[in-house]
Amino acid sequence: xxxxxxxxxxxxxxxxxxxxxxxxxxxxxxxxxxxxxxxxxxxxxxxxxxxxxxxxxxxxxxxxxxxxxxxxxxxxxxxxxxxxxxxxxxxxxxxxxxxxxxxxxxxxxxxxxxxxxxxxxxxxxxxxxxxxxxxxxxxxxxxxxxxxxxxxxxxxxxxxxxxxxxxxxxxxxxxxxxxxxxxxxxxxxxxxxxx
Numbered sequence: 001x002x003x004x005x006x007x008x009x010x011x012x013x014x015x016x017x018x019x020x021x022x023x024x025x026x027x028x029x030x031x032x033x034x035x036x037x038x039x040x041x042x043x044x045x046x047x048x049x050x051x052x053x054x055x056x057x058x059x060x061x062x063x064x065x066x067x068x069x070x071x072x073x074x075x076x077x078x079x080x081x082x083x084x085x086x087x088x089x090x091x092x093x094x095x096x097x098x099x100x101x102x103x104x105x106x107x108x109x110x111x112x113x114x115x116x117x118x119x120x121x122x123x124x125x126x127x128x129x130x131x132x133x134x135x136x137x138x139x140x141x142x143x144x145x146x147x148x149x150x151x152x153x154x155x156x157x158x159x160x161x162x163x164x165x166x167x168x169x170x171x172x173x174x175x176x177x178x179x180x181x182x183x184x185x186x187x188x189x190x191x192x193x194x195x
Contacts, residue, residue, distance in 0.1 A: 001124070002027055003189075006038065006052045006066035016182065021190040032060050045070045045082055045118045046130060053120035053128070065121040065185065069178060071151050072116055073101070073139060075108040084150070094150055098143065102154065111139045115155065115177040119185045123192075131188065133180030148172060 038055045042048040045068045052066030070084040080087035088096035115135045122128045136158045143153035145165030152164035173179040
């Protein structure tokens, strides 16, 4: 069964390909010739994930899934949330985003936060379902570590002594929001394949 991952990111696709159960062939937006950006104008991470998956399903009529991720900080009423990638404005700039986040948290004592990934999967019959992964933790005072991307250098996951940016890809995937959401999703695919 062909399944489309609504992404242009070949590194993400490669990672998922290695985890897919037998009988599934993963394709990406590049394989479908989808070059223009898919609009992401939802107000929540759940909505954005759904918008991307629906767009691909309606345009290409192929089973597909899309993921959307955001960082939700309690003291900032869930910001940056759905605007995580462009928190400091256009164009996307990870360093500016982190600077703004740390500045906005300067006067706050509660630095608890959580990364959230939502995957929307639409099967070939058009049935839609969502899988959510949440990694709780807190925002530390300054950047630590050089791995990962986005807010990883200032995110310390609960129960750990290392930020996401100090972990190897394997360590991070074992506990990350994206890892959790994808394991739930792959578990569903495996059960479907066996049914």
